[in-house]
Amino acid sequence: xxxxxxxxxxxxxxxxxxxxxxxxxxxxxxxxxxxxxxxxxxxxxxxxxxxxxxxxxxxxxxxxxxxxxxxxxxxxxxxxxxxxxxxxxxxxxxxxxxxxxxxxxxxxxxxxxxxxxxxxxxxxxxxxxxxxxxxxxxxxxxxxxxxxxxxxxxxxxxxxxxxxxxxxxxxxxxxxxxxxxxxxxxxxxxxxxxxxxxxxxxxxxxxxxxxxxxxxxxxxxxxxxxxxxxxxxxxxxxxxxxxxxxxxxxxxxxxxxxxxxxxxxxx
Amino acid sequence: xxxxxxxxxxxxxxxxxxxxxxxxxxxxxxxxxxxxxxxxxxxxxxxxxxxxxxxxxxxxxxxxxxxxxxxxxxxxxxxxxxxxxxxxxxxxxxxxxxxxxxxxxxxxxxxxxxxxxxxxxxxxxxxxxx
Numbered sequence: 001x002x003x004x005x006x007x008x009x010x011x012x013x014x015x016x017x018x019x020x021x022x023x024x025x026x027x028x029x030x031x032x033x034x035x036x037x038x039x040x041x042x043x044x045x046x047x048x049x050x051x052x053x054x055x056x057x058x059x060x061x062x063x064x065x066x067x068x069x070x071x072x073x074x075x076x077x078x079x080x081x082x083x084x085x086x087x088x089x090x091x092x093x094x095x096x097x098x099x100x101x102x103x104x105x106x107x108x109x110x111x112x113x114x115x116x117x118x119x120x121x122x123x124x125x126x127x128x129x130x131x132x133x134x135x136x137x138x139x140x141x142x143x144x145x146x147x148x149x150x151x152x153x154x155x156x157x158x159x160x161x162x163x164x165x166x167x168x169x170x171x172x173x174x175x176x177x178x179x180x181x182x183x184x185x186x187x188x189x190x191x192x193x194x195x196x197x198x199x200x201x202x203x204x205x206x207x208x209x210x211x212x213x214x215x216x217x218x219x220x221x222x223x224x225x226x227x228x229x230x231x232x233x234x235x236x237x238x239x240x241x242x243x244x245x246x247x248x249x250x251x252x253x254x255x256x257x258x259x260x261x262x263x264x265x266x267x
Numbered sequence: 268x269x270x271x272x273x274x275x276x277x278x279x280x281x282x283x284x285x286x287x288x289x290x291x292x293x294x295x296x297x298x299x300x301x302x303x304x305x306x307x308x309x310x311x312x313x314x315x316x317x318x319x320x321x322x323x324x325x326x327x328x329x330x331x332x333x334x335x336x337x338x339x340x341x342x343x344x345x346x347x348x349x350x351x352x353x354x355x356x357x358x359x360x361x362x363x364x365x366x367x368x369x370x371x372x373x374x375x376x377x378x379x380x381x382x383x384x385x386x387x388x389x390x391x392x393x394x395x396x397x
Binding site: 249 | 287288291293296313314317332334364365366370
């Protein structure tokens with residue numbers, strides 16, 4: 001017990017005071033990638049994004065109150081800014097207020113959608129076969145990417161995680177996802193997507209333990225043009241653990257209290 | 268294994284925590300909290316683990332609930348259920364919940380011998396800035 005406490009204390013003391021989230025990810029040396037017997041890149045394994053605080057804002061931003069900073073993960077447009085329409089910017093600003101914290105679907109333990117599922121601060125396991133790539137997210141969500149299907153589901157079918165179809169372009173897995181229900185937030189500060197969201201993700205392994213992840217989001221209800229984020233996915237030791245999010249979600253009542261009190265004071 | 272190697276191994280195993288909601292929405296950075304009391308219980312739960320501390324104020328015992336990272340994150344950082352026994356006197360620091368209940372998000376837990384155990388999520392893990 002004492003050894004563990006010592007190690008925990010050492011580990012705690014070792015956490016630097018600088019904002020790690022705002023730092024660029026460590027460079028990854030190019031190297032041989034893992035391959036399946038059929039010669040395709042082997043993406044199987046336990047990964048987590050070096051997300052740079054994307055779950056608290058996709059643009060570069062400082063810490064504000066208790067919201068962590070972010071290094072900025074937008075690579076297109078080149079200025080790193082979301083090409084957001086005015087109404088959506090106003091909606092995002094509203095969602096970022098304490099009384100709207102209750103409205104974030106993930107506060108209710110709903111699944112995070114795409115691309116947010118990839119950069120919430122939680123690991124995920126990739127299972128790959130010749131027919132499908134499956135993302136098992138530790139937050140007890142999953143997404144199946146069909147490799148053996150070309151047609152998306154009917155437009156009337158609307159899903160939290162959307163409908164994903166993938167294909168290989170050389171060593172890059174390209175995944176197109178649509179059929180979203182439009183209820184997701186892109187992060188805790190409420191960046192916006194609608195039911196018109198379509199995402200093209202590109203998974204390119206750069207060595208045995210790192211995948212470069214890009215996601216291009218097109219949603220002309222919300223943005224004036226498509227935009228793209230990029231971050232590394234790094235292989236992790238260990239394995240997924242259970243997260244029974246609904247079991248002890250005491251935060252939800254607190255967030256509801258904040259919302260209800262705001263409503264009482266602003267009738 | 269040398270301590271430096273153990274530390275390096277632990278750091279490499281430090282998979283970030285899960286923040287599943289906005290800390291800024293639930294807790295107030297302008298209301299820091301520091302209490303000392305006896306640890307009454309700990310809930311190893313997700314999406315966040317909770318440490319309960321009995322604090323005597325004006326002759327009355329108030330049980331404070333301190334939110335930490337996920338149980339999974341604490342496990343990966345090397346914490347185990349038996350590491351914090353009920354009755355241990357601890358000092359907890361954090362930020363008060365906006366709803367006014369004796370609830371806080373944890374920035375640190377200090378043991379009787381002065382060691383400070385990190386309990387919240389690190390900035391890069393979805394926790395508040397420090």
